[in-house]
Amino acid sequence: MNFEFDDDQHLIRDQARSFLGEHCSSSVVREVLEGDALYAEQLWNKVCEMGWTATVIPEEYGGLGLSYLELVVIAEEMGRACAPLPFGSSVYLATEAIMAAGSESQKKKWLPLLAEGKAIGTLAYAEGPGETDAASLSTTVSKDTLTGKKCAVANGNIASLICVLAASDSGEGASLYLVDTSDSGVTAETIRTLDPSLNYADVHFADASCELLGEIGQGRDLLNALLDRAAVLYAWEQLGGAETCLEMAKNYAVQRYAFGRPIGSFQAIKHKLAEMYVKNTLARSNAYFGAWALNSDAEELPLAAATARVGSCQAYYYASKENIQTHGGMGYTWEFDCQFFYRRSKALAVLIGSERQWQEKLISASDPVAV
């Protein structure tokens, strides 16, 4: 049994943690949260120099050709630091979409740019409140131009490349399309959100040039396969955030005195933090299995991804809300950092489908199943 990361992967984790500790302190997060910047651009440039955006991209396309086991340890550290970066949408969504479905020329054009961080990518499928129905999209394609509006697109106002789910012109169902946002038919409008440390935008397409990504009419299946892969990567990022919450709550519970003793000596607090530890531990073990399934292209990936995703959604939500609770009134102040993680946990929880959707996928994927 070797269900563990190897020494090199542990080393990458350590390097990522100390790098982000130095360059992504809470003041960097706060600057984006409070200011007008769409993301921490300086930090992004450094992250790209480190090659993190190039991790799993094959060397022939300018990447490092490393495995997903290297990428998940970086994802965890991104979550731990609550990094105000377009890392997830660019690396877990756009890069994955092109690697999975892109033509040779699309790969040659975009992957080196994504690897270097010169291009930032994202995925756009939602068109309004509630679940997106791939069978009745109002974003449509006609003669290689795309028209419609996509809502709450992650990093929609930063991205130079958007993978869009749209109805094909020949009535063959939904397909995925690549849109270069330098096209004059694309306008993005930043929206106000629960988590201003990330950029979200509504993106309008008016006869914007587009290229088919993958087979026509396969958009729904491609999207689902893509989301399975992204779910594992986001699960690691969510886990990282949940671990920071536990650490913050623990440190505060030891320092803060009430009734003449540290509040961490009260069982009400102990049991709350023990529950955080339990949820995080289960989420981590499920994220391990997800990482293995993703890395080995296992047939268990849909089940493993849904399990990791649901576990991390639940762990991050619990840890982020109970971290505020453990901090008492101060935890509710703007001045304290507890808010970062409470915001981020919900933003990530709905980014690629809510916990409920993934519970649904989990049960669908569980037949037949051997636990």
Next chain:
Amino acid sequence: MDFEDSKAEAAFRLEARTWLENNIPDDNDLSGLSNLQRAKFWQAKKAAARWACIRWPEAYGGRDATAIEHVIWQQEEAKLDLPNTSSFFGIGQGMAGPTLMAWANEEDKARFLPDLASGETVWCQLFSEPAGGSDLAALRTKAVKDGDDWIVNGQKIWTSGAHYSDWGILVLRTDPTVAKHKGLTYFYVDMKSEGIDIKPIKQISGASDFNEVYFTNVRIPDSQRLGDVGQGWHVALTTLMNERASIGAGSGGADFKSLKRLAQQVNIDGKPAIEDSAVRAKLASWYVEEAGLKYTSYRTLSALSKGELPGPENSIGKLVGARKTQDMSSFAIDLLEQQGVQWDAELDAEYNGLFQLSYMGIPGLRIAGGTDEIMANIIAERVLELPQEPRMDKGIPFSEVPTGS
């Protein structure tokens, strides 16, 4: 990252499997035997070939196996339909054995450990008392020195297997005038001693897995003391560390597989319950816990496989497993609606009363070997290093500790 055996592990697995397949008891061996006799038969056969207590030193009946080899052996044993030995020998081999190994003199180790390994003698553990459960060190059963003996009076409770055990390990109060933890001493006792009276406890499930054990002027020779007088708590920690390792999540109760099957068979609104989104959401969350525990155990195995000590993550097993099984069995009974109240294993060909049995059995597992609350305290204090709760009984003689009675 993979789930494969190393070369040495694969070789060991093959050796274990080959021996098991060639030596599995057949019906002739076991016919007419009680469960205890079956267990003794199988344990003796394993011991003769050095497949009993394999982690123990060879001198005491083991084969000096590594932790990962022990796990592989257990995995291979679990694949076969073998007499249940752990319910009879688990406490002796899992708790008494390691304690004797750490604290007994050489003569006693040579005398007791090989028989423990072979199942020749059965041991029980007498720690809990009516006044000392979660607060184990509050136990009151008294031992007073009389020449070379100690005279013991009091009552123990929750003793599994006391009625068929040959020996017992126990902690007694030898000095009530000093602080709680300091007045305890650890012994072993012949369960056939005069003055020991054993009464089974009937549980809410109807089963009787535990006993009350009364001590009336029972004589225990001082030579059966483990550790110094007053050192009993320290010795007991050796036993308890091994108890936590052995009481796992429990198996055989309601689980994802059985509950999902049920949800495919019963209807909600005229359609199979498995199609109901509320049912699916609940099932999914339980699956996440079940899978999480399974993959946590894989992480533990990986550490053992590398010869490392496992991290603290395994401490969550019983806490998560017990409450999950309780909630799942409760929900299964809900899905059965009015019929769910019926508990008659003979009439339930499909599930053999599984959900009702889990429902009535799990409250015990949430208490045994450390309650949920104690387990949460252990995680908070040992893993997260939160400070201990201030205690009312610290630094005062045990005899002056408030008792509420």
